[in-house]
Amino acid sequence: MSVEALPAEIAEVAPAARRPGTLRIVLRNPSVLIGATIVAFLAIVGVVAPWLGTIDPAEINPVFRNKKPGVERTIRGDDGKETAFVHRFGTDSLGRDVYSRVVYGARVSLIIGVTVAVLSVAVGLTIGLIAGYIRWLDGIIMRVMDGLMAIPAILLAMGVVSLSRAGLLAVVIAIVIPEIPRVVRLVRAIVLSIREEPYVEAAITVGTPTPLLLVRHVLPNTIAPLIVQGTFICGSAILIEAILSFLGIGIPPETPTWGNIMAEGRSLFRIHPHNIFYPGVCLAFAVLAINMLGDGLRDTLDPRFAKRV
Amino acid sequence: MYAYVLRRLAATIPVMLIVAVLVFLMLRLTPSDPAAIIAGDNANSEQVAEIRNRLGLDQPILTQFVIWMGKLLHGDLGESFFFKKQVAELIADRLEPTVSLALFTIVLAVAIAVPLGVLAAYRHGSWLDRIVMGFSVLGFSVPVFVIGYLLIYVFAIELNWLPVQGYQRIGQGVGGWLQRLILPAMTLSVVLIALIARITRTSVLEVMNEDYIRTARAKGQTESRVLVRHALANAAVPIVTVIGLGVAALIGGVVVTESVFTIPGLGRLTVDAVLARDYPTIQAVILLFSLAYVLINLLVDLTYTFFDPRIRY
Numbered sequence: 001m002s003v004e005a006l007p008a009e010i011a012e013v014a015p016a017a018r019r020p021g022t023l024r025i026v027l028r029n030p031s032v033l034i035g036a037t038i039v040a041f042l043a044i045v046g047v048v049a050p051w052l053g054t055i056d057p058a059e060i061n062p063v064f065r066n067k068k069p070g071v072e073r074t075i076r077g078d079d080g081k082e083t084a085f086v087h088r089f090g091t092d093s094l095g096r097d098v099y100s101r102v103v104y105g106a107r108v109s110l111i112i113g114v115t116v117a118v119l120s121v122a123v124g125l126t127i128g129l130i131a132g133y134i135r136w137l138d139g140i141i142m143r144v145m146d147g148l149m150a151i152p153a154i155l156l157a158m159g160v161v162s163l164s165r166a167g168l169l170a171v172v173i174a175i176v177i178p179e180i181p182r183v184v185r186l187v188r189a190i191v192l193s194i195r196e197e198p199y200v201e202a203a204i205t206v207g208t209p210t211p212l213l214l215v216r217h218v219l220p221n222t223i224a225p226l227i228v229q230g231t232f233i234c235g236s237a238i239l240i241e242a243i244l245s246f247l248g249i250g251i252p253p254e255t256p257t258w259g260n261i262m263a264e265g266r267s268l269f270r271i272h273p274h275n276i277f278y279p280g281v282c283l284a285f286a287v288l289a290i291n292m293l294g295d296g297l298r299d300t301l302d303p304r305f306a307k308r309v
Numbered sequence: 310m311y312a313y314v315l316r317r318l319a320a321t322i323p324v325m326l327i328v329a330v331l332v333f334l335m336l337r338l339t340p341s342d343p344a345a346i347i348a349g350d351n352a353n354s355e356q357v358a359e360i361r362n363r364l365g366l367d368q369p370i371l372t373q374f375v376i377w378m379g380k381l382l383h384g385d386l387g388e389s390f391f392f393k394k395q396v397a398e399l400i401a402d403r404l405e406p407t408v409s410l411a412l413f414t415i416v417l418a419v420a421i422a423v424p425l426g427v428l429a430a431y432r433h434g435s436w437l438d439r440i441v442m443g444f445s446v447l448g449f450s451v452p453v454f455v456i457g458y459l460l461i462y463v464f465a466i467e468l469n470w471l472p473v474q475g476y477q478r479i480g481q482g483v484g485g486w487l488q489r490l491i492l493p494a495m496t497l498s499v500v501l502i503a504l505i506a507r508i509t510r511t512s513v514l515e516v517m518n519e520d521y522i523r524t525a526r527a528k529g530q531t532e533s534r535v536l537v538r539h540a541l542a543n544a545a546v547p548i549v550t551v552i553g554l555g556v557a558a559l560i561g562g563v564v565v566t567e568s569v570f571t572i573p574g575l576g577r578l579t580v581d582a583v584l585a586r587d588y589p590t591i592q593a594v595i596l597l598f599s600l601a602y603v604l605i606n607l608l609v610d611l612t613y614t615f616f617d618p619r620i621r622y
Contacts, residue, residue, distance in 0.1 A: 147327030154561035162583040280455035288450035
């Protein structure tokens with residue numbers, strides 16, 4: 001949100017000499033800076049993928065199968081003109097351009113990471129607030145969460161995927177479900193400690209209705225830890241999606257995701273390691289950057305949490 | 310102590326019961342009819358109805374659950390849709406490779422990570438410390454299969470030191486068994502090493518400033534004895550805890566690693582079962598892995614008294 005968008009009265013109340021803004025403190029942290037730069041770079045790559053010298057990532061070319069990186073071929077455009085095209089990262093066993101697939105893969109991976117993070121935080125926040133505030137539901141909810149936590153995340157995701165046809169939505173839901181209990185626990189712990197605070201007791205005394213109390217006093221306390229948690233969820237979601245796709249139970253194989261490119265490259269790995277190498281490096285870089293961002297955000301936004309862990 | 314062990318064992322029952330309910334409901338949530346899947350494409354409606362009756366799928370859901378749980382407790386995990394075998398038999402057949410791989414990995418990870426973590430804490434702020442910390446961030450981020458293929462490429466294809474893929478049962482010779490487990494175990498241990506080295510460093514660092522470390526040095530103990538006997542021994546509880554939690558990562562990693570190295574274990578079975586929509590097998594594997602995870606963490610809790618005699622139950 002930009003400063004101009006703030007309502008006039010808030011802008012007026014703001015003191016003249018301000019302490020350095022949160023954004024500034026956060027950006028001064030080196031791991032936030034490095035992580036955010038790489039993530040931003042990947043996001044831009046994902047958005048402008050069509051203009052990065054790519055061709056249709058799904059285009060199959062039976063003549064140019066399994067080519068080493070750097071091989072050249074001519075492409076006939078719609079107007080009949082022929083242009084030279086270099087397969088920078090080679091081609092896969094269907095003759096698709098690996099470079100184009102890797103670039104478009106950034107798009108799919110980031111969309112999945114962000115969607116999963118937003119969904120699990122939203123669902124987890126709601127359930128966590130309910131568990132923290134409605135006593136009789138607390139026991140039931142937390143036991144169900146304990147049960148979910150006892151199932152290793154990848155197995156739970158695989159189980160959920162097996163329930164329906166493979167597709168983007170099914171994969172997103174399958175990754176969200178194992179992440180929810182972690183968010184619920186975090187939110188509930190915050191709610192339980194906040195409700196003992198004097199200002200919350202004061203608010204209860206003056207008769208603030210519960211929904212308002214949650215929104216006004218409890219919710220703001222969950223924002224910083226949830227941003228941190230959401231960042232880590234985003235990273236692990238990208239990793240789990242790649243694992244599911246790699247195992248052949250994720251997103252349909254024609255969609256270019258890093259996991260799918262690697263799954264396709266498995267059978268010919270001995271002769272053509274590039275099909276696994278390029279997407280693998282991108283994946284590792286993306287997850288590393290997001291984890292660094294998360295570490296830095298935790299240290300700056302949520303020092304209490306940083307000490308706890 | 311025994312009373313405590315029993316109490317803790319009893320406390321795992323509700324958790325496992327909830328896992329069982331979730332796993333049971335999972336099958337009922339499928340859009341497809343299990344009876345129709347078993348009957349195959351050429352079955353008529355009477356045959357499907359007959360199978361449904363035989364499996365008890367026409368009973369009320371609560372009755373079904375009670376029957377299913379009863380069978381489960383007798384070790385009857387049902388019959389696999391896809392392999393047409395008893396699931397218990399299937400699992401028994403696949404247990405050895407997975408257990409070998411998991412144990413080998415844990416031993417390897419602890420043997421590498423704990424000394425690394427201690428050294429990093431001892432040389433706090435040095436280049437060694439930075440390398441260990443950098444590796445631990447990297448280890449979390451590089452996907453298991455990328456590490457696996459990298460190791461295969463370097464050690465099996467380029468250097469030709471080790472076999473590329475496959476598994477040999479321990480009964481057919483320990484040498485071949487070990488040889489084929491080295492690369493998968495190295496692959497799988499990376500995440501664990503990252504996790505354990507990081508915690509070891511932090512918890513050793515925490516105790517290094519304690520008075521008893523200074524006392525031990527003052528009475529002339531060698532540095533290595535100070536580190537192992539005084540620092541590490543007092544830093545052990547968080548380290549074993551994280552090993553227990555790392556089992557979840559290990560189980561996830563097993564599924565992927567077995568696919569990369571074509572090891573016929575439980576992980577490979579899980580992937581095949583998901584691909585074939587073989588629900589009884591999926592259910593059994595999820596239950597089994599969850600039970601293993603819960604029990605290992607219980608075991609970890611119980612070792613606390615050994616590592617820290619001040620803790621009494």
